Amino acid sequence: MPFWRGVFYLLIAMGLVLTVVRFSQGLGSVTNLSDSYPWGLWVGFDLLCGVGLAAGGFVITAVVYIFHIERMRPIVRPAIITAFLGYLLVSAALLFDLGRPWNIWHPLILWNPSSVMFEVAWCVMLYSTVLGLEFSGMVFEKLRWKRAVKVQKMISVPLVIAGVVLSTLHQSSLGTMYLIMPGKLHALWYTPLLPLLFLVSAVSVGLAMVIIESKLSARSLGMSLEVPLLRTIGRALVGVLGLFGFLRVYDLLDRGMLAEAFSFSYESCLFLVEFGLGVVLPMALLLIPKIRMSTRGLYAGALLAVMGFVVNRLNVSLTGFETAQGGHYIPSWAEVAITMMFVALGFAAFRFIAKHFPVYAEHGTTPPSEVPSVLPADIEEPVAANGVKTTWERTFLDLPDEAGRL
């Protein structure tokens, strides 16, 4: 695709020039940051959204390794790679945002346990290591290092558990970061529930991203996931979005903010966009069987959920401060361009890895010796034969029958 290739090289070239300006002239030369808005797009999008969008890694590994839902295994590798790349990109973007990036390692030696950022720094460092080790399995396979593959498989469950714990901690802590700003962050977003809301929305967007990635890799690499599998993920997405919506509304009610939410003030409109387009609409779409059954419908629902998530994070980090801080912050074109460079790098890196490493190896082409001795289909056969499914299976597994019908 020469067009996208052109766009890609253009973004990289522009990004490189801006990188030189950024590091030689300071943050003010390329950004619209100011003393009233010390955090901008790079924190609101690159960091807050980036970490959330990479949450699929811990969600899917947990589903397969901890809950033993073997049907999901084909997604494990793409999810790990996306997460690993996501965290690498977030760290790189952070180097641009930090005023003194050469001190980025200081949390290792200068400890301040009362700082949420200190905790986030440690969790992100440790989790990136976990993701690196999870990814290493694919590298070892490529290199045919049999012993290393074996060792890596042995530690995979402890790794996944560590990943879940670390992710729970830092995904929620990104929300905790804002608990110290009462009176600055607008009350529609400032709530003691922020940590929980951040965690739940990270899980939902992690699932949504799996659907979107499958669609994208189908387009550019000719590889995609089975439709029934995507439907199952769509169903789980509805569940998590529902939980998020419930918590959000419950919290507004609890704090007596519901009237404010519908007052059609500046903030209220932002909230309605975020909640209506990002939570209610995708849920409604995915609950309509006809839409959920179509790949397009699934994709649309997932895309809306991701957009709602991004708007939410930007509201918490940027627009929610406008009333208290006065004025507006609108990112400069250079800030946007550098962010786009990272997005482009992410796409390119994923493509490269998917082409050269056994990413989709566990999908369809698995050698017989590697197939787990018990396939869930076998297990469920006697039950499915008389058409009875437990609620658990209907909700979370959505086991299709032989014809792939749900």
Place this chain on the structure above:
Amino acid sequence: MEAGKQHAILFDLTRCSACGECVGACMEKQGFEGDYEQVKDLSATSYTACRNVVAPDDEEYGLRNLCRHCVEPTCASVCPVTALEKTPEGPVVYDASKCMGCRYCMTACPFNIPRYEWDSPMPEVRKCDMCHDRLAKGEVTACADACPNEATVCGTRDELIADARERFKEDPDDYHHHIYGEHEIGGTNVMFISPFPAETLLGYKPELGTKPLSERTWRVLSKIPNIAIFAGATMGALWWLTARRDEVRAHEAAKRLGVDPKHNGQARQ
């Protein structure tokens, strides 16, 4: 050192004429170039600023802005690398060699005090350091020294609170009887007294409360060890349970179908 014995500053709006002498003295002390009369707001090269404010009864007063040197500073609590620290003597000071430039201190400070060197490739956070070097020598701060009206005075926190109460008693009609910074967010070492209610004007917004802001994040952070252990144990237990369930089910299914479960999967291929 106990907060009451720490160095502190009391600022009295009724005495201030917004002449700007404190701004000039501060800039000179810190070695900043520029015309102090042009200073409208805090910046990376002016740690204090003063202006006229109009009271509800249309009287004009002077008001200066500067770091509050909070008793439990929010900025120091959020800094991941202890670049900002509360000294035992009272001033909250910054060490650029530790700082990584995340600017969390700026977003977290409830009074919007810290400023940044946006145009430098090696930027520093800039804010008032309460002339801690002068205080250590037994002198008062440059601003207190320069003020012709004693609107800014130095002393220990206890002394200044007593002094403020004294002024309320002597001229009860001239003041709104509240010392801003005595209790808000755990107290501040720079305190204000005003002829009219001025919580919003001075940045002591009611929603901040009287507890240090760091308590709001510490409530969550202190639970982390428990969350980690709980999440880890739950995941471990679920891993074992679901594996066991599958094993049992496979065994039963195999029995019913009369197949050896060990070869079940491969037989399918």
